[in-house]
Amino acid sequence: MAGIPFIQESIDYDEDSIVATSPKNFVYQATLGKYRVNFEKFGCADYPLLVADTVVTAQGKILRKAKDEAEARAILATQSGSETDIITCMIYKTPRLELCDISITRYFFNPFEPSDIDRYMQSGEWRGKAGACMVEGFCKPYIREVRGFESTAMGLCTEVLKRFL
Numbered sequence: 124m125a126g127i128p129f130i131q132e133s134i135d136y137d138e139d140s141i142v143a144t145s146p147k148n149f150v151y152q153a154t155l156g157k158y159r160v161n162f163e164k165f166g167c168a169d170y171p172l173l174v175a176d177t178v179v180t181a182q183g184k185i186l187r188k189a190k191d192e193a194e195a196r197a198i199l200a201t202q203s204g205s206e207t208d209i210i211t212c213m214i215y216k217t218p219r220l221e222l223c224d225i226s227i228t229r230y231f232f233n234p235f236e237p238s239d240i241d242r243y244m245q246s247g248e249w250r251g252k253a254g255a256c257m258v259e260g261f262c263k264p265y266i267r268e269v270r271g272f273e274s275t276a277m278g279l280c281t282e283v284l285k286r287f288l
Contacts, residue, residue, distance in 0.1 A: 127281065127288070130170065134160045138176075138187070146180040146210050147225055153178070154212040167216045175213040175279045179254025181205050186254035192244050195255040199243075202256065203265075204234035209256065209276040215284060222287045226280035228271030230258060235265055 136157040143149035158174040165172060179186040181202045189195035207230045215222040239261070249255040256262055258276045274281040 124281075127284065129173070132161075132165065133157075134164055136160050143185070146178050146185050146208065147212075149185055150176055150178040150210050150212040151225060154214055158214045158216075162216065167218060171215060171217045173213065173215045173279075173284075175211055177209060177211045177253045177276075177278050179207060179209050179256050181207040181254070186256075188251060188253055189249060189255045195244065195249045196240065198255045199235060199240055199249075202232055202235075202254065202262075204232060206231055207254070207256070209254070209258070211275045211278060211280055213279055213284065215287065222284070224280060224283050224287075226272065226275040226283060228269065228273065228275040230262070230266055230276070231268040232262060232265045233267050235262075239264075 136153070138153050138156075141149055141152045141156070143152055153176040154174055157176060158172070161174055162172055182205060184201060186198045186201060189198055208227050209230065210225060210227050212225045213222070243249060243261040248257055248260060258266065258273065272280055272282050
């Protein structure tokens, strides 16, 4: 959507081994780990390498990807009626240049309706999402205020990347 051409490839990276006390540190470590693995496989001689990761935090908790429905419900309960930060880190590398950026978008949510949570759980769309959060989907009608770029919440701050490019 940002008009940046790309080829998407990836190598799995185990985030469960990361020990971090702050959300910013967690997302930086996750991105750096993914960057190292992908750089080793793909390099950046033929194409620039871009790696990004996102973490969600609310009420002082790092809200990772839910492992099951019960955990997803608990994560959403933490965000309901609360301030929620979505933090995205990216590393962009060419043979000559490197960009490392951490961007934050803060959402202020109204309380989530239990019936909407039930439908969201049944849809399965929460699976694989940091903080079980979809600001472009389930959470959208509950957004009271946004501070920051929506692209950050979608997993890549394209506004920063486009300025750098």
